[in-house]
Amino acid sequence: MRIAAVHRSTVTSFRVGGRAKLSLPAGMTTANFAVGDWVLAHPDGLQISRLLERHSLLQRQTVGARQLQLIAANVDTVFIVTSCNDDFNPARLERYLALTNEAGTSAVIVLTKVDQTPDVTAFERTAAGLQRGLQVVPINGKSQDAITALAPWCGAGQTVALIGSSGVGKSTLLNTLARKSEEDAQATGSIREDDAKGRHTTTSRSLHTIEGGAWVIDTPGMRTLHVSDLSTGLNELFAEITELAPDCRFRDCTHQHEPGCAVQAAVKAGTLDPARLSRWSKLREENQQNTPVVTGARGNKKTSARGRHR
Ligand SMILES: Nc1nc2c(ncn2[C@@H]2O[C@H](COP(=O)(O)OP(=O)(O)OP(=O)(O)O)[C@@H](O)[C@H]2O)c(=O)[nH]1
Numbered sequence: 035m036r037i038a039a040v041h042r043s044t045v046t047s048f049r050v051g052g053r054a055k056l057s058l059p060a061g062m063t064t065a066n067f068a069v070g071d072w073v074l075a076h077p078d079g080l081q082i083s084r085l086l087e088r089h090s091l092l093q094r095q096t097v098g099a100r101q102l103q104l105i106a107a108n109v110d111t112v113f114i115v116t117s118c119n120d121d122f123n124p125a126r127l128e129r130y131l132a133l134t135n136e137a138g139t140s141a142v143i144v145l146t147k148v149d150q151t152p153d154v155t156a157f158e159r160t161a162a163g164l165q166r167g168l169q170v171v172p173i174n175g176k177s178q179d180a181i182t183a184l185a186p187w188c189g190a191g192q193t194v195a196l197i198g199s200s201g202v203g204k205s206t207l208l209n210t211l212a213r214k215s216e217e218d219a220q221a222t223g224s225i226r227e228d229d230a231k232g233r234h235t236t237t238s239r240s241l242h243t244i245e246g247g248a249w250v251i252d253t254p255g256m257r258t259l260h261v262s263d264l265s266t267g268l269n270e271l272f273a274e275i276t277e278l279a280p281d282c283r284f285r286d287c288t289h290q291h292e293p294g295c296a297v298q299a300a301v302k303a304g305t306l307d308p309a310r311l312s313r314w315s316k317l318r319e320e321n322q323q324n325t326p327v328v329t330g331a332r333g334n335k336k337t338s339a340r341g342r343h344r
């Protein structure tokens with residue numbers, strides 16, 4: 035069975051004829067499960083007996099929590115959704131990309147609300163420059179054309195997760211992909227607009243099946259995304275910096291002020307965007323500060339931001 039939703043104290047799964055509430059195995063809490071997990075259940079179909087190994091796992095750091103929060107499991111492609119307006123923010127997109135890379139999943143940037151933007155090309159170009167080989171797909175989430183545009187990642191058996199800030203159009207896109215009728219639809223922003231408290235519309239993650247045979251996981255809008263426990267995720271995202279680093283004089287070069295820095299040299303030569311370097315530096319520092327390093331018996335010391343050797 036596949037986990038369709040994770041609530042505060044229960045999880046639900048898909049089963050023939052609808053969804054079922056499942057009870058958890060001893061010693062496990064809902065925090066151990068992610069939407070998209072595959073589980074084995076007891077013959078009665080109401081109790082999970084075992085969580086199956088994941089091929090990918092999206093997770094995030096949350097303020098004050100020691101454990102990473104699980105966002106979605108067994109995802110093949112992450113659609114990083116952003117609208118072509120004030121929400122479009124390269125630094126935030128890079129955070130989503132780092133998280134996606136680290137999960138072992140591939141990313142596609144989905145630019146929504148193209149119908150409200152005169153110059154989509156500028157957004158496309160900026161988005162494509164955020165990571166080597168990154169695919170960018172501009173869509174109108176309300177139009178059926180979005181289905182065709184995203185079809186390459188939505189084949190049978192594929193799992194796609196939608197991530198992005200609140201209001202960028204994730205639920206709207208899901209409703210289009212799932213060809214959901216009005217009554218059946220995932221609540222979208224138009225409903226929230228009536229809500230005086232300004233609550234987020236999507237409150238929990240959930241798994242849906244769409245035409246063409248793919249699974250889509252909708253996630254709630256993330257206001258802030260802190261990074262931690264990144265390694266390959268960051269290197270892949272900033273490949274142009276990662277590749278220059280071995281040419282720096284110091285192995286632990288921070289590429290800020292050191293003599294003989296190949297990265298600074300590239301900035302001076304105009305081959306590296308200084309904005310990329312400063313965003314790399316900020317993310318790397320935040321990651322080091324948030325990532326616990328196993329040191330002896332206490333095992334939970336934080337690294338200092340500086341002076342750590344590779
Ligand atoms: N014109 C236009 N409007 C869109 C498009 N995509 C979404 N919208 C509108 O934008 C608003 C927000 O969309 P939602 O789908 O609720 O956004 P969301 O990302 O799911 O937001 P959360 O549920 O808060 O995470 C709604 O009023 C949608 O109708 C689009 O491509 N074009």
Ligand SMILES: [Zn+2]
Nearest residue numbers: 282287289295
């Ligand atoms: Zn350097």
